[in-house]
Amino acid sequence: MKGLTVLSLLLWLCAAYFVGIYLFVGGFLLVRLEVNRTSTCEDVLQPGEGPRDFCQTQPRFRKAVVLIVDALKIDFARFDPTRTTPRPYENKLPVLEETVSSRPTQSRLYPFRADPPTTTMQRIKGFTTGSLPTFVDVGNNFASSAILEDNLIHQLGQMGKRVVFMGDDTWENLFPKKFYRSLPFPSFNVKDLDTVDNGILQHLYTTMVGDDWDVLVAHFLGVDHCGHRFGPDHPAMADKLTQMDGVIRSVIDRLQNDTLLVVMGDHGMTDTGDHGGESQKETDAALFLYSPSPVFPGPPSQDEPDVVPQTDLVPTLALLLGIPIPFSNVGQVLLPLFPPPQTGGAVTRLSQLEALWINTKQVNRFLETYSGLAKDITPEILSELKAEFSRLSSEYLSTVREGRPPPPHLASSLQAYLTSVRDTCRATWARFNPVKMAAGLALLMFACLMCFVMSELSMVLTEEKRAGLKAPTAVAVTVGVGVAAAQLLARGYVEAAWCLAAGTFSSEVLFLCRAWRLNSPAVLKNGAKASKLSRWMSLRRLLLPSLVVLLLRCASLLSDSYVIYEGRVVTFLLLSLALCIPIHLNWNGHLLPPTPDPLKCAGLLPSPTLSPAAIRKESSTVLGCLGVLVICGYFSLSFHGCREEQGFCQPSPFLSPLSRLQDNQLKNLYYILSVISLAVCAYFLRLCLCHYGNLNSSGRTAFTARWILPLLCICTGLHWAVSATPEDGFRNLAELIRVAQLALPRAAFGLLGVGLSLIFVDPLTVFVKTRTAASARSSALPLPRYRASTGISPQAELRHLIPQIYQRMRRSLEDGELSGGAEEDNRPAVEAYGLGTVYSAPVLLFCGLLGIGLLLLHPEGMTLSFLLLLLEMGALLHIHASSTALSGSPRSTSGGFNVPWTPVVVWSLAATQFFHATGHLPTFPSIQWGAAFVGFPDGHAGTILPAFLVTLNTFASHILFAVGCPLLLFWPLVREVRGGRGGRGCGEEGEDAVMEMRLRENPHQFSAALLQLSTRYLFILGAQVFSSVCAAAILRRHLMVWKVFAPKLMFEASGFLVSSVFLLIGVTLVLRIDVAVGRWFKRLIPDVSR
Amino acid sequence: MWDHEIRAMASTHAIIAASVFMATVLPAVLVPGFSVYGTHLLWLYSVSAAVAAVSVSVFWLLGISPPTKKHTLGYKLSRLFRSCLYFFLSCLFFHTVVVLYGAPLIDSALETFSLAVLLTSLTTLRCLCVLGPNVQAWIRVFSRHGAMSVWDTCLQITVACTLIGAWVGAFPIPLDWDRPWQVWPVSCSLGALIGYLTGLVVAPAWIHYHRKQLTYKCK
């Protein structure tokens, strides 16, 4: 068995895919150029009145208090006294409405619209810099890094204002060392509703009363965390909002006359309490402005804005506090906060027009600088904007110089200019690198092609000595280094992406050329061209249904509607393809035992290889398992989450963790259901291992199955129980619960790690019982004939020997079984339990352990879905095995242990199906962040571990199906023994029940089949990635691209990454088992044959 | 013999297709407010009934059904009863399959069942007419060497076309075009009917062009 060849080929394939994905994503994801320049006081000089320094003038407000209530949705802030039965989140902030109606000249409440992505860090960036965050920033929420662009905090510091900050520690990461005083509190633990808020409240009032501050920023997190944990529609939200109401009241009472109060939400939340997307529920937060002295000209009038964009706060605050507007701001000042022109003559305050003018000048300067640095704004639009600006500026300047009242339309044209600049920026920061995208597409296409070629040529590739990877690797390295050197010479710097691309591309092309040359002589050897043609035809016919389904699946990724309903679409396709299997079998006449008369009359039927009884048994297995599969598929639909695009969708009740449930009876019911299905999962696993005798062994894998698996289940069950107990219910046990919440999942992780590594260390599950040598002899087996021949190498000897040993063992085992094992003398000579499933048992156990470990990261209700996953996997394997048995025994065909396309396609579709059926969706808000806190209820220090846990949670089904992929190869062999006992010809029976030992007999075919299976799986996954990449590339200006296609691409690509890694792990495990089995045989030979 | 059978088949199919056409047009003339989308269920029933009635009578007149061994009235009655039972069971079967494949379970059960009735009258009824109430024979027909007459081959083609049509008909449903024919089960029943009509056309043509390869030794 050429393990290394297989593994290195697969590694190389994966590398080719990764480079393609990397290149494409690098060209596709939007990058906004950050302008690292800052505004200064000299920039904002007023026209006309000589060198008056803007910063020296008296600002409107000397101080400001900014209260940020995370996820303060506009719905929370509105007050409607007519509501008779308000929901938990309604009418809980009466202070805002009371203030607005009683003091109309001092306060306003606006909807405050955030730009997507509505994640907290992007929003903080947005309302401090005044610019528009881009899609790439989403990933930074885990590792927030300092803001380099000019921003309000920086400007305040420049002006010598003392900024005191308290609350969410994201700020501390974004603005390191910028605050006069800072009191950050840990923000990442979503379950913790009070630490941050209580921390702020301890210091807020004392700080306000004191005099060592100018700007106070307090960021409350409780409302957001309450939303994430319980959803908005929960009594806890009412408590939290009432608390905020009290905070705002107390702050208003303590305000001084020259202080501005800003209460704002950074984003809203969906009905499930999440955010990140761009639905209106997520983008519309609340903005409340208040000052003890009148600021607004009167009660709210018609020409006030309906909605305030979040960027607009930046210039407004800057001008009110008398600091320069940050350099990259694209927002516009909020006019109602500035006095209208007619009244503002004498005072030193900025009038509306002056404020607008300063803002316009700053935006124009930013636009000029930006367009000088980056060329992504279309020149026509740019020149239009410039012309507009020069027209406006000459008009304004002439007005000011002549001292006459400005024309009324001037303010609105300035506003229009600012709006059009912002819209232009919004449109152009969707900037792509088409060359990189095309290169990535080409690389991916070639990688897919290579996968396909490899799966077709797996026999040749594993057999040929020279077909190693030396040449392609050498070429790849040479070309890569060459390109790097050329870049260095021509441009002076190296862009790694292009070197990688060049290397990969050349090696791909080289491989394809060689494959072409390899292929043609092989075909010529086989015979005439006609045979090749017919072979191709038969191949194509065989491919047809699975290929059509794969094509449909790939095509479905190109339409936003199908991506939105992906879960249902995939299930539909999977069930259709599964239904094709029995229809296809029936079409070939394999499903029913041939009745005598049509057999005679047709005369064309091949002679049956299975007896009618066996055929009937296998057919009923196929049909029964198909039923199980269909029912699993149907029930899996009830575990889906909901996208915001799906109108009348109710997310599955199993998706919310038990701790959110309020009905205790329901909670208990769910808990018992989950525990029962967990137990059923574990029981099935054990049953399967037990059935094939793998549990008798004393090896470490059997130890894992016997002890670690149940322990893991118990840990999981207890952990659920602990995490579901209401905290206030058992006050006296609170400490114990806290410890258990920490210890139980960690113990489970530990057990999982130990179990998985034990399987890797000692994967053998064979139990050998040797009788005395005398009785072994007396079982009267003829000595193997190879002893007579002398000229055979030890290697060849070994190869002939192994099957014979196995035969002897098996025969003696059967003798023992026949005699009932009652008499001592008749006991078999050598008993080897579990040899027939020596390969599949560890893989199965590995899969099962991993499954339970991944289950731990999911909400409790998902156990049912995992049970369905297990059942569906089993049903699929059985269908595959039985249909292989029905359509002729595998070894009669030339392909060895080939796994046809259909089961592989079904397998990969099932992976996607259960991605959805475990409550996941290809959207960012639907990521189950809770997984990061399993075993770490107090949050994390670093970012790698939580990211790892969340990845495991998100791609759980991809992982399980990828690791279990080799089972497709083993299962027909595992199930073979039953067919043999079911009544085959007696002469053959001795050979028939060899099960997986057949793989040992044909190591070459084994490695070829393993390579073929993995490349086929990779091909299918790669085709899906390719098609979603195509979708993103073709539809990059589509309305839905940031909502549907780009997230889908990210999820598909990450899913591919995770799947391929775990496929490699699965293959490695198989190779490890193979090595172990080889060693075991070597150890065994001296004992038995001599 | 070939020409004769193919001609008979073509004319049968023409009659059935005409009946489908009439079942669509006649109610539109007679019943006020009738339309394929608007009163979809009505249209479904009218087409199903027309196809069922015409198929049964035409196949009975042609005498294609397998010769019965006994000619007693009781036997014939039991055959009739079994046929009705199979018809009903097949409706239930199609209903279950369609639900398992993603149709709403409770909301539009009537619509789903009507679709099942249509599918049954397009496929199972034909099996009943050609092969009699004999499930073994039905399964046997759908294998490569199972067809024992031109009518069997024709049955294979029409049934496959109908089912594929219904399957393909499910594809437009998730699209956000908001067309009247995307409402469940309009596209599926339309797909099934279009597939059926295609099958009616294709079957005689295919048999005509492949008559050299077709051999029915058991006829």
Ligand SMILES: [Zn+2]
């Ligand atoms: Zn937030």
Ligand SMILES: [Zn+2]
């Ligand atoms: Zn949040």
